[in-house]
Amino acid sequence: MKVTGAQALFRSLEGEGVDLAFGIPGGAILPAYDPLIDSKVRHVLCRHEQGAGHAAEGYAWATGKVGVAIATSGPGGCNLVTALADAKMDSVPMVAITGQVPTPVVGNDAFQEADITGITMPITKHNFLVKDANELAVTIREAFHIARTGRPGPVLVDIPKDVQLQEFTWSWPGSVDLPGYRPTTKGNLKQVRSAAKMIMESERPVLYVGGGVIKAEAHEELLKLANDGRLPVTTTLMARGAFPDTHELALGMPGMHGGYTAVTAMQKADLLVALGARFDDRVTGQLSSFAKGARIIHVDVDPAEIGKNRAADVPIVGDCKDVIAKLHAELRRLQDEAGGVPDRTAWLAQLDTWKQTYPYRYDQPGDGPLKPQFCIERLYEHTKGDAIVVAGVGQHQMWASQFWRFSEPRTWVNSGGLGTMGFAVPAALGAKAGRPDRRVIAIDGDGCFQMTSQELATSTAEGIPFVTAIINNAHLGMVRQWQELFYEERYSQVYLSYDVPDYVKLAEAYGCVGLRAEHPDDVDAVIDKALSIEDRSVVIDFRVDSKEMCFPMVPAGASNDDIIVGPEGLRPTNDPAEAPVA
């Protein structure tokens, strides 16, 4: 049967089970948008390609499926770059389809031409330029296979306009054959045995859980391992929700703005079991002084992560689901032989003491000013935690991660590795599109919000409602915090203002409901109102104290031993030579 390349594209997307794509049409992708009309794939028309890219990411975070973004050539593809880089850093499965100028003029500086495969080479897991429609179906299959298997990531498929128009005989490839792509997913049993033995020998073990556990859908295996081995758990920014925060063994988030208990537990541990985590600089602080006394078991599906930043005593390449299940079985066997779990009463008691002594803290004066943490806590209480929370990047992101108590995976969506401001609104759109059954709340900063707020129009037009809670401190808050602490309070280009734009009016202009809370007493009523609206998106303008800083904090480059718990423990340095660099 004869089809065009464009028709083949949508047949292939349907064949891969794609039900939703985010995009914007344009010249070089025009042929593909025609068969889209007859396709089963729902297309969400975004207002900016970056929005489409982050929406595809949000969809992938919330559902575990591959997110799809479509854009035209040149500027269309270039606008996807930030989202692709973000997806690469956070291992988000995503396929981007871009139009390209016709093959005869490729390389000719044609209108809206950009070498998008060249541009995105270092920020995709892989990319393709399709030069013949006969290769289209197999390329799409390969793209989805690469995006979703092993360590997931973004794949871009660039399709010249003439290839979209080319007629050829359709056939759907039964399988993919990529001789250079064979991810190791099954953990080596011998290594697993060594790991289990090492856990048995440990007096102060900590499970250091990263985003890989969520990617691998390994949260149930993790729960069994922690429960049966009585092993305390830290969940990184990428792993929030992989282990319930309310669990007695949960220590919370480690890292630069992590809790005292999580940070210090890892520092004092004699064994770290890293599960799908990559010893990122935001977690380790100064690498040379990180968890000096700890032996390391490192489980990751990406062999390049093992030994990259910290040498592993027991390296295990494999998918977390497979390895954690094996590790659990081995550990159970050794515990049965030994007559039970090793006695670690002192260590667990120490952790409990830290938890009691150093919880996340803030002070909300009854007469104001309104504190950001209070707003987030109230949101949590009103929803009883039953929501998918999406964050941008900065103080609000850290507070959201600190004060929301996650109980299940895929309820936390954020930009971790790349730290992409503007992520929240489009990612919330994508999360809600993928999980219409769930309430979605974007907790955003005023700086972030202004970078991508145009996707509120998409939300209204496409009927994809979510709540955006702007933690409006009138500043680029995290940068302001650093200038206060490390640049002698010399504030440079961080003031944005509370009321330009007027976020309530802006929300209304986009067909959303706009609400505002300026005083602690307003907060509950505003949240009640926001949560009562389900047919439209809601924007809440929480006007919060611009001087509030995010603690605990380990200054960049400092040792995790030097964690600053709160503002009273501050030791801002006046010596520029000692000023940490970001």
Added chain:
Amino acid sequence: MRLHTISVLVEDKPGVLTRVAGLFAARGFNIDSLAVGPTDDPGLSRMTIVIQVDTKPLEQITKQLNKLVNVIKILEHDAGDAVERELMLVKVKGEGEARARILEICDVFRVRVLDVTHRTITIEGTGTPGKLEALLELLRDFGIVELSRTGRIALSRGDRGIKERAARLRAVAGADQEWTGGGV
């Protein structure tokens, strides 16, 4: 830091050289030389890359290379465990008495003369990088007009080819180590 020679078997696809070279650049490594050409398998090319790097970053770079979808196999050649050759073409000033001395040097080094003019001699030198360096050192006295080198290529000693060797290394390392056939 010392020089390492690695052989990389890659799919012969557009952009594969850019992917490999780009990976080195992005991770901050300098390539000393890179030679690429077809193999007996029409779909595969073989690259020989020489880099100056410590052992630990070398391990990271091979792991990252392995993740490239178009990379099939990687083999790091241990010193003494591989035969290495390089080809160079060099045009040297060679008038009068110099010409005879140059020809004598060529004879000692067993390299061929490809072209002679009134003023120059063009020489084809093949051998280990060490031999070529020694030859160049002598030829510099006469004045080098131009020089083109291929960069080294290498094959491991013994019966096995790169595919079998990589497979064996994988077996030795367990399923956990870097020779996992690529791809994450």
